[in-house]
Amino acid sequence: MSSRFLEHARACALALLACCGRVESRDLVVCADPDNLPFSRQDGSGFENQIAALVAQDMGARLVYRWQPLRRGVVRKTLGARLCDVLMGVPADPAGTATSIPYYRSTYVFVTRTDWGAPVSSFDDMRIRASRIGVPLIGTDNAAVPPASALARRGIVENVEGFPVYGALPVAQRIIDALANGQVDIAVAWGPAAAYYARRASVRIDVAPAPDETLSRESFAIAIAVRDDASDLRDAINNALRRERSRIDAVLTEYDIPLLPLGRAPSSLR
Amino acid sequence: MTTTGANRPTARTISRAALCLIIVVGLAALAQGATNTPSSNVGDWPMAARDYANTRFSPLGDISPTNVATLKLAYTFSTGVVRGHEAAPIVVGGTMFIVTPYPNVVYALDLSQPGAPLRWRFEPKPEAFAQGVACCDVVNRGLAYADGKVFLNTLDNQTIALDASNGKELWRYRSGDIRAGETRTMAPLVVKGRVLIGNSGGEYGVRGWLTALDASSGKELWRAYSTGPDRDVLIGADYKPFYAKDRGTNLGVSTWPSDAWKIGGGTVWGWISYDADLDLVYYGTSNPGPWNAEQRPGDNKFTSGLFARDASTGRARWFYQLSPHDEFDYDAVNESVLVELVFDGKPRKVLVHPDRNGYVYVMDRSTGEVLSATPFVSVNTSTGVDLETGSLHYASAKLQRTGIVVRDICPASPGGKDWQPSAYSPRTQLLYIPHQNLCQDQEATQTSYIVGTPYVGSIVKIKPGPGGQRGLVTAWDPASAKSRWVIEEDLPVWSGTLVTAGDVVFYGTMDGWFKAVDAKDGHFLWQFKTGSGIVGQPISYRGPDGKQYIAVLSGVGGWAGAVVSGDLDTRDGSAAGGMANVMGDLKQRTTKGGMLYVFALP
Numbered sequence: 001m002s003s004r005f006l007e008h009a010r011a012c013a014l015a016l017l018a019c020c021g022r023v024e025s026r027d028l029v030v031c032a033d034p035d036n037l038p039f040s041r042q043d044g045s046g047f048e049n050q051i052a053a054l055v056a057q058d059m060g061a062r063l064v065y066r067w068q069p070l071r072r073g074v075v076r077k078t079l080g081a082r083l084c085d086v087l088m089g090v091p092a093d094p095a096g097t098a099t100s101i102p103y104y105r106s107t108y109v110f111v112t113r114t115d116w117g118a119p120v121s122s123f124d125d126m127r128i129r130a131s132r133i134g135v136p137l138i139g140t141d142n143a144a145v146p147p148a149s150a151l152a153r154r155g156i157v158e159n160v161e162g163f164p165v166y167g168a169l170p171v172a173q174r175i176i177d178a179l180a181n182g183q184v185d186i187a188v189a190w191g192p193a194a195a196y197y198a199r200r201a202s203v204r205i206d207v208a209p210a211p212d213e214t215l216s217r218e219s220f221a222i223a224i225a226v227r228d229d230a231s232d233l234r235d236a237i238n239n240a241l242r243r244e245r246s247r248i249d250a251v252l253t254e255y256d257i258p259l260l261p262l263g264r265a266p267s268s269l270r
Numbered sequence: 271m272t273t274t275g276a277n278r279p280t281a282r283t284i285s286r287a288a289l290c291l292i293i294v295v296g297l298a299a300l301a302q303g304a305t306n307t308p309s310s311n312v313g314d315w316p317m318a319a320r321d322y323a324n325t326r327f328s329p330l331g332d333i334s335p336t337n338v339a340t341l342k343l344a345y346t347f348s349t350g351v352v353r354g355h356e357a358a359p360i361v362v363g364g365t366m367f368i369v370t371p372y373p374n375v376v377y378a379l380d381l382s383q384p385g386a387p388l389r390w391r392f393e394p395k396p397e398a399f400a401q402g403v404a405c406c407d408v409v410n411r412g413l414a415y416a417d418g419k420v421f422l423n424t425l426d427n428q429t430i431a432l433d434a435s436n437g438k439e440l441w442r443y444r445s446g447d448i449r450a451g452e453t454r455t456m457a458p459l460v461v462k463g464r465v466l467i468g469n470s471g472g473e474y475g476v477r478g479w480l481t482a483l484d485a486s487s488g489k490e491l492w493r494a495y496s497t498g499p500d501r502d503v504l505i506g507a508d509y510k511p512f513y514a515k516d517r518g519t520n521l522g523v524s525t526w527p528s529d530a531w532k533i534g535g536g537t538v539w540g541w542i543s544y545d546a547d548l549d550l551v552y553y554g555t556s557n558p559g560p561w562n563a564e565q566r567p568g569d570n571k572f573t574s575g576l577f578a579r580d581a582s583t584g585r586a587r588w589f590y591q592l593s594p595h596d597e598f599d600y601d602a603v604n605e606s607v608l609v610e611l612v613f614d615g616k617p618r619k620v621l622v623h624p625d626r627n628g629y630v631y632v633m634d635r636s637t638g639e640v641l642s643a644t645p646f647v648s649v650n651t652s653t654g655v656d657l658e659t660g661s662l663h664y665a666s667a668k669l670q671r672t673g674i675v676v677r678d679i680c681p682a683s684p685g686g687k688d689w690q691p692s693a694y695s696p697r698t699q700l701l702y703i704p705h706q707n708l709c710q711d712q713e714a715t716q717t718s719y720i721v722g723t724p725y726v727g728s729i730v731k732i733k734p735g736p737g738g739q740r741g742l743v744t745a746w747d748p749a750s751a752k753s754r755w756v757i758e759e760d761l762p763v764w765s766g767t768l769v770t771a772g773d774v775v776f777y778g779t780m781d782g783w784f785k786a787v788d789a790k791d792g793h794f795l796w797q798f799k800t801g802s803g804i805v806g807q808p809i810s811y812r813g814p815d816g817k818q819y820i821a822v823l824s825g826v827g828g829w830a831g832a833v834v835s836g837d838l839d840t841r842d843g844s845a846a847g848g849m850a851n852v853m854g855d856l857k858q859r860t861t862k863g864g865m866l867y868v869f870a871l872p
Contacts, residue, residue, distance in 0.1 A: 039722055070722070071402040073836070073845070080839045089723045136721045137475055137533065137560050144562040145721060152564045157527040164475035164533055164560065165721055166451045172722065190721045220720055 027064045028056040029085045031078035034067035036170060038196035038255050039089055042067055047192070047255040048088040051103065054247050055224070058240035071166075079227050086237070087225040098228040100237045102221035103248055105260045106191040107209045108147045111179060114204035120186055121208045123150045127186070129159070134178050134187035136171045137162035146216045147188035153215065173197045179205065191258035199256055209258055219260050306546065308416040308460060309362050313812025318358040318412035318457040319691065320809065322544035323608035326693035328810035331771035332818040333871060338774050338786045338796045341869045344819060345385050349864035351375065353835045354827015356689070357412040357457070358766065358807035359866065360420075361821075362434065364814045365389060367415065368823065368866060372401055372408035372425045378437060379866075382814040386868070390437035396426040400448045406829035406847065407836060411689070412457035412807065414465070416485060421465050423454045429467050429483060441488035445469075445481055452476050459542040460485055461551060461581050468538025472556040472601070478536035478573070480553060482584055492584040496536030496555045496572045497522045503572060504585045511588045512638040513660035515569075525568040534566070535559035536573035540603025540689055543621070548636060550578045550587055552621055554602035558595070563670055569594040574602045576623065578638060588638035593627050593662060597670050598651055598712075599683035599847075600627040605691045606635075607701060611749050613641055622748045624692055624703050626685020627662065629655060632748050644751040646744055647686035647707060648736045651679060675711055682710035682732045683847060684762075684829060691807060693769040698789050700754055701746045702775050706762035706830070707735035710848055730848030740852065743767065743777055745792060755792035761856065764830045766807030768820070776820060778804025780831055781859040784822055784867065800824035802863035803856070805831055817870050825864035826856070835862055 030052050032040035040046035042065075044053075056063035066084045068077060078084055092099050110120040120127065133156070135148040144152070151160060161184055165171050172193030178184045180201045187194075188210055198205035210218040224241075226234045241248070252259060309316040312329050319326055333341065349355065353371035360367050366379040366386065375393050379386040401408050414421045419440060420432045427446030432439055445467070446452035451474025459466045464482040472478065478496035483489065495502040499520045500509075511517050518524070523531055536555040543552045555577065558570035575591035593600040606621040611632070613620070621635040628649035632641045643655035651668045655661070668679050687705035694701045710732045734740050741759035746752075765778035773789040780803040786796040803826030810820050827835030832846040833853045843851030 036722060069402060073402075073838075076836075076839055076845060081837065091720055091723065138721075144565060148565060149562070152562065157565050157567060159528060160565070161529060162475065162533055162560075162565075164451065166449070166474050168449050170722065190723075193722045222720075222723070 026061050028052070028059060028061040029064045029066060031066045031068050031084035031087050033070045036070060038192055047251050047257065050251045051248050052088055054244045054251070055237060055240045058244050059236055075225070079225060082227075085226060085230065085233060089222055090225040091220050092223050098231065098234055099223035099225050100234055101241055102223045102262055103241050104252055104257065105219055105221045105262050106258050107219035107260055108145070108188055109191045109194050109258055110208045110210055111176065111187045111189060111194050111198055112185065112206050113179060114206050116185055119206040119208040122211060123147075123154060123213070129156060131185035132159055132161060132183070134161050134163055134175050134184035136175065136189060137164045146213075146218050147210055149216050150210070150213050150218070170197075176201050176205065192255070195256040195258055207258060209260070221262060311363070314363070315359070315361045315809045315811045316415040317360060317459065318414070318807060319541060319543070319605065322461070322546065324541055324543040324605045324691070325607055325609070325696070326691060326766065326768055326807070327695050328768065328770040330810050330812055330818040333770060333774055333810075333820065334772035335774060335788045335795055337871055338772075340872055341786070341796055341798070341820070342872050343798070344868045344870040346868070347377070347379060347386065347866040349375070349377070349823070349825070349866065351864045352825065352862035353864070354407040354409045354831050355806045355823040355825030355864050356409040356828055357823060358809050359821050359823065360413050360415055361809070361811040362415045365434065366811075366821070367413050367420050367434070369410050369413050369422060370864060371410055371825075371827065372396060374410055374422065374424045376413065376420065376422055376432065376437065378434070392422075392432055392437045392439070394422065394424050394428065394430055394442075396424040396428065397448060400426040400453055407827045407832045409455050409828055411455060414458045414460045416460035417463075419485065421458045421460060421485070423456060423458055423467060425453050425455065427452055427454050427469070429458060429465060429488065431465075431485065431488060443483055443488035443490070445490065450474070450476065454539075456539045459544065459551075461544045464491060464581070466542050466551065468553070470537050470539040472535035472537040472559045475533035475535075475560040476537055477532060477534060478538050478555055480538045480542075480577075480579070480584070494577075494579060494584045494586070495522070496538065497526070497531035497534040499523055504579070504583070506585055508580070509586045509588070511590065513590065515594075515660060516571075516589050516591055521569070521571040525571040527566060527568065530566050533560065534570060534573065538603070540601070541605035541691060543606050543608050544581060545608055545619070545635060548619070549581050550635070551581045552576060552578050552606040552608070552635065554604060554606070554623070556601040556603055557599045563595065563597040566595070570596070574600055576602055576606060576633070576638075578635065590633065590638045590640065590660060592625050592631065598627075598679060600625070600685055602626070603689065604687060607692060607694045608635060609694055609696070609748070611699075613749070620748070622694065622701055624687050624701070624705070624746070626681070626687060627652065628681045628686035630701070630703075630746055630748065630751070632751070642751045645686075646703060646746060646753065647705065647742070648680045648709070649686070651681070670712070677711045678709050679712055680709040680735055682708040682735075683730060684708060684732070684849070688764070688829065690764050690805070691766040693767040693775065695769040695773070695789055697771065697773060698769075699747065699749065700789070701748055702767040702769050702789070703744045703746055704763040704765055704767045704777050705742050705744065706764070707737065707740055707742050708732050708762065708852060709735045731843045731851040732848040733852050741779070743775070743787070743792070745789075757787065757792050761859075762830045764805040764828055765822070768808040768810060770810050776808040776822070778806065778808065778822055778824070780805065780826055780856060782824060782826075784808070784824070798867070798869070800867050801865050802826045803831055803834070803860040813870075819868050819870050821866065821868040823864065823866055826860050826862065831856065833857060834860060
C-alpha cells in the first residue's frame with residue numbers, strides 16, 4: 001500500500017468521524033502557568049504549549065487557555081474548580097485526577113560547568129562531598145525533591161545550598177545562574193528545565209541524568225491530567241497522544257529535554 | 271467664658287484644681303497600668319487580646335451565669351467577605367473597628383447610633399497574588415488601636431495607619447515579598463509608639479523576623495531576625511538565656527547546615543505580649559523550614575521558641591527553644607499570657623504559654639526559667655520536659671525517616687492548640703484554652719516532587735485524636751498544672767475564648783454555635799446559632815449606652831475551615847496540609863459567610 005493511500009484512508013476516517021459526531025467540534029480548555037519556561041508561557045513558547053496544540057489539533061478541538069500559576073493548591077484551583085479540562089505535564093495518577101498515557105519520561109539531572117571537570121553522573125561521585133551543591137527546595141513542610149533526599153541519605157547536607165521553588169525567576173534559572181557565576185559547583189534539577197536554561201547560560205554547562213535509587217527514583221513519566229470523571233476525554237487524549245507520537249518527540253527534542261525510554265518504573269518503586 | 275476679678279481663681283483654688291488634676295491623671299495612669307491597654311476606658315477593647323498581658327479578660331461583669339440565658343442579638347453587620355474570619359473586633363470610644371480576611375477591608379461602626387451604622391470604610395486593595403501564597407486561608411487576626419490611630423496589616427505585607435476618626439490613610443509601609451512566599455496574617459501590637467509586626471510563610475523558605483515601625487511615620491526602627499548571626503538576631507551582652515542549651519555565639523548560624531539559616535523559617539505570625547515593668551515583649555517563632563528535617567541537622571535556632579526582647583531596642587534578653595529541630599510543624603507562635611502566680615509560696619511574674627507541641631509552659635518571664643511544662647492534650651511525640659536542662663525529650667518512635675510512614679503522631683501538625691487564643695481570668699486564675707484533639711499519619715519525604723510541574727503530593731493525613739472528639743475547651747490551672755474542667759466538642763475549637771468579670775466564658779464552634787459556659791465549672795449556659803462557622807475571637811465592651819455587649823465575627827475558614835472557605839476537594843485528604851482528611855464533614859455542617867454578631871441583655 002502506498003503512503004498516499006494511507007493518507008486518503010486517514011482523511012476518510014477523519015471525515016467519517018466528523019460527520020457522525022463521535023468527535024464533535026469543541027474546546028480543549030487547558031490550565032497552564034503563564035510564566036514557567038520551558039514548560040509553558042502565556043505567549044505559547046513553552047514545549048507543553050506546543051504539545052497541547054498538537055493534541056488539540058489532532059482532536060479537532062479549539063485550544064483555549066486558562067492561565068493559573070503553579071502555586072499551592074493548583075490542581076484544586078484548576079481541575080477541581082472546573083476552570084479547565086486538562087492540566088499538562090503532571091506525574092502519573094495524582095490524587096483527584098486521572099492521567100493520560102505518559103508522553104515522555106525525563107529525570108533529575110546533574111549540571112556542572114564544562115570547565116569544572118568531567119560531568120557528574122552518580123550520587124556517589126566523591127567530588128560531590130568536596131563541592132558546593134545546589135538543590136531546589138520545595139515550599140512544603142517535610143517534603144524534599146528526590147535528589148535532595150538521595151544526598152541526605154548519604155549525609156551530604158553541610159555543603160548543600162537550597163533554592164526555594166518559589167521566587168521571582170524559575171528555580172532552574174536561578175540554579176543555572178548560580179552555577180555559571182561559581183556560587184555552586186554542582187547542581188541537581190529537573191531535566192527539562194535544567195537543560196533549557198543550561199543551553200542559554202553564559203558558560204558551557206554539562207547535563208547528565210541522575211540515576212534512580214533503590215529508595216527513591218529520579219525519573220518520572222509525565223502525562224496529561226483530566227478530572228477523574230472524564231474518562232471519555234482521557235481516551236480521546238490518549239488516542240491523540242498515540243497518533244501525534246512523532247511530532248511530540250520532535251518538540252521534546254527541539255527543547256533538549258533529557259529523555260528516558262517510556263515504560264514502567266522499576267517494580268520495586270511502586 | 272469671660273474672666274472677671276470677682277470669680278478669678280485664687281492661688282488656693284488653682285492649687286486645689288491642680289491637685290485634682292494630678293489625682294485624676296494619676297488615677298488614669300493607674301487604671302492604664304492596671305488594665306495595661308492603650309485605652310484608659312475599661313469598657314473598651316483596643317487590641318485583639320484587649321491588654322498587653324494577652325488575657326482577653328473583660329472587667330465588665332453585668333452579664334453573669336444567672337442572666338446570660340437571656341442574652342439577645344443586638345445588631346449584626348455583614349462584612350461582604352466569605353473567607354475565614356479569625357479577627358477580633360476592636361472597640362474604642364464608641365466606635366467598633368473590624369477587619370475582614372483578604373481583601374482586608376476595615377469598617378468603623380458607630381456604636382452611639384441604633385444598629386451601629388457604618389461610620390467609614392477603608393479598602394487597602396492588597397495584591398491579588400497574595401491569595402495564592404498564604405498557606406492556610408487568607409485570614410487576618412485583627413487591628414490595633416493607639417493614640418487616635420488604627421493599625422492594619424494586609425496579606426501582601428503592608429502595615430497601614432489610619433486616622434481612627436475618619437479612616438484616612440496616614441502612612442503605609444511594605445515589608446515583605448509575596449513572590450518570595452511572605453505574607454502577613456498577624457494582628458499588630460503597638461507599644462510605646464512602636465508598631466510591632468512579623469512575617470508569615472515558614473513553609474516557603476522565608477526567614478522570620480519581628481520589626482518595629484514608628485507609629486507616627488511608619489519608618490522601620492529595628493528588625494530582629496529569628497535566624498542568622500547574632501547581629502541580625504539582635505543578640506548582644508544583655509542576652510541571658512536561662513538554659514545552657516540556648517547560650518552561645520551565632521547559634522542562628524551554627525545550629526544549621528551550611529547557609530540553610532538564610533531560608534530557615536522562624537517566622538513571627540502569632541501573638542505578642544508586653545510587660546511594661548520589665549519593658550520586655552514576648553513572642554514565639556515558627557517552625558524551621560522548608561527543609562525536610564533530615565536535611566537540617568542541628569537545633570535550628572531560633573525557630574520554634576520564645577523570645578523576650580527589650581521593647582525599645584528589640585535586643586534579645588532571653589530565648590527558650592520549646593521544640594529544637596522541630597519535625598512536626600510545632601510553631602511556638604501561640605500566645606504567652608502574662609500573669610502573677612504564687613509558686614512555692616512566692617508570687618512570681620510568669621508567662622503561661624499553651625504550645626502546639628502539647629505542653630502548657632509556665633515560665634518566669636524575667637529569666638526564661640521553665641517552672642512547669644505539662645501536657646494538656648494527648649502527646650506521644652515527646653516524653654517530657656527536663657526542667658533542669660530545659661530540654662524536650664523526643665520519642666524516637668515518632669521521629670521521621672525517609673520514605674517511612676509514621677502513624678498516629680500526636681498532636682498533629684496544627685498542634686495541641688494552634689493560633690486560637692486563650693483567655694485568662696484573674697478571678698478564677700484559670701486559663702481557658704480553645705483547642706483541637708488531632709493526630710496524624712505522616713510520610714517524611716515526598717519522593718516524587720517534580721519541580722516546575724503541578725504538585726499534588728500526599729504526605730500528611732490528619733485524624734481525630736484519642737476519644738474521637740476533635741475539639742476541646744480546657745480550663746487549665748497554671749499554678750497546679752492541672753485541668754480544672756474540659757468541654758468536648760465534635761469539631762476543632764478554632765475560635766478564641768473570652769472570659770468576663772461576670773465569670774462567663776464565650777467561644778464559638780466551627781458549625782456556627784456561639785456558646786457561653788460558666789467560668790468556674792464549665793457548665794453550659796447559653797448558645798446562639800450564627801450563619802457560618804466561628805473561627806473568630808469574641809470580645810466584650812461597654813457601649814455608649816452603658817450596656818455590656820459581647821461581639822464575635824462568624825465566618826468559617828482558617829486552616830481547619832479551609833475545606834469550606836476554599837472549596838477544597840476533600841477526596842484528596844492531604845489538601846490543606848492534611849486537614850481535609852479530618853474535616854470532610856464540615857461542608858455538610860456549615861457554609862461560607864462573614865458576619866458580625868453582637869449580643870446584649872434585654
